[in-house]
Amino acid sequence: MASISLKVNGKVYQIEAEDDIPLLWALRDHVGLVGTKYGCGIAQCGSCTVLVGGVATRSCMMPAKSLGEAEIITIEGLAENGGKALQDAWVEHDTPQCGYCQAGQIISAAGLLKSNPNPTDEEIDTAMRGNICRCGSYVRIKAAIKTAIKKGGVVA
Structure with missing residues (x-):
């Protein structure tokens, strides 16, 4: 077991976990933030995407212990970090169908x-391109992004 410090959505979490735990499972099982989803486990579908230092990152393959002081933003913390216009645009365009991929899409x-x-x-x-939507709502996803841009959806 290792002691791992994670800065998530502006809060620091100290967790005890296996040395090789991926960020996805640290977030879900130890921090309790379950908005980030497990999809494929090989960083190919995008369901597990979070922002690490402002960069969209697949959390299923990222070792949690490798992050150091990097700021992690999950779907739960996006609105407080400039993502409200983006989330509102998603609702406006009725983007999700099953919704499973949507947290990764928005991130x-x-x-x-x-x-x-x-x-x-x-x-x-x-x-x-790296985010798979099993329901095929790509046209609405793109429209939501464009609406967020028009409404000043720049993320901090």
Whole structure:
């Protein structure tokens, strides 16, 4: 067992976990934030995406102990970190169907808007390409991102 310190949504958590625990399971099982989902376990579907230092990161393969002092933002903390316009746009466009992938989708969009507050259609497509939606709501996802941009959805 290892003592691991994680800074999540502005709060520091000290957890005792296996040395190789992925961030996903540290967040879900030790911190109690279950908005981040397990999808494939090999960083290919995007369901587990969180922001690490402002960058969209797949948490299922990221060792929790490797993060040091990096700020982690999950779907639960996104609104307090500039993501409210993005989340509101998701609701406005009735984006989720089953909803399983949506936390990862929103976090990936937040990472895009943090690095590029006014992306082109091609840049949106490229940034979101790694997030799989089993229900196929890609058109609504893109529309929600564009609405968030119009409403100043820049993420802090």
